[in-house]
Amino acid sequence: MKAIKQFLTLLSDGILLSFSQIFFCNKKWFGFVLLLITAAYPYKAIVGIASVIISICFGLLFKFNTHFLKTGIYSYNSLLVGIGIASLYQLSLIIIVLIVFYAILSLFLSVWLFHYLQKFKLPFLTIPFLLCIWMVHLSNFAYGSIESNLYSEPIFNLFEPFSNGFSNVVDHSFLADYWHIIFKSISGIFFIHNDLIGFVILFSILIYSRIAFTLSFFGFAIGILFFNLFLGDNKELILNTDGFNFILIAIALGGFFIVPSTKSYVFQLFAISFSC
Secondary structure, three states: OHHHHHHHHHHHHHHHHHHHHOOOOOOHHHHHHHHHHHOOOHHHHHHHHHHHHHHHHHHHHOOOOHHHHHOOOOOHHHHHHHHHHHHHEOOOHHHHHHHHHHHHHHHHHHHHHHHHHHOOOOOOOOHHHHHHHHHHHHOHHHHOOOOEOOOOOOOOOOOHHHHHHHHHHHHOOOOHHHHHHHHHHHHHHHOOOOHHHHHHHHHHHHHHOHHHHHHHHHHHHHHHHHHHHHOOOHHHHHHOOHHHHHHHHHHHHHHOOOOOOHHHHHHHHHHHHHHO
């Protein structure tokens, strides 16, 4: 019984902290909020959680460090991979096989990159996720029989009135277009483009860290400035994850991996402009 209890505790902590690790946070309440809002799109949430469970179980099977499994460091990339696959394909037998395969591959890439880059004191961030999701995209031609459902999953009925109501409020607010872009950009990390979900994420970041919250707006402002300069149409940010990248880079360089200072803000400026 004790072993089962320990396993379930590790599993629950691993799931919640996998969500929160995406935003460089180690608070379970933050992960629970992210899980709850992702559940507005049940298919994505279920596949993402299943990917984390697969990752943790195989991590235990191969006797990887339980601390890193419990804190979500080894599994948050698997979460993103699972949600990414769910945003591309409807569930079928071959998709289940793909989910299992890429969840395990993401785990091994996370473990290897974590220890390899640690020698150089560098973070591995979402490199495993990017490698896996690129492989999914590049191998699309091999899965011609799979029906694509890119961004087509309807929001859960219970959330829909709140989501529509909040979007209407944003429509009538000052600088409405920019609010839409920032909310939908930050929710885009979960392959969801929803104003209410983006607002809840930003508000949770504010509660967790005022520095991270401030950096989110700083990074987004710099990013959208350069995006307009290079491409001229900032509404494209809604259709991809560039907007979230600006925010993530700002949080990472401005208040997590580097101590906040004038130099860190200058470094963010160059990093965000380069990411455009």
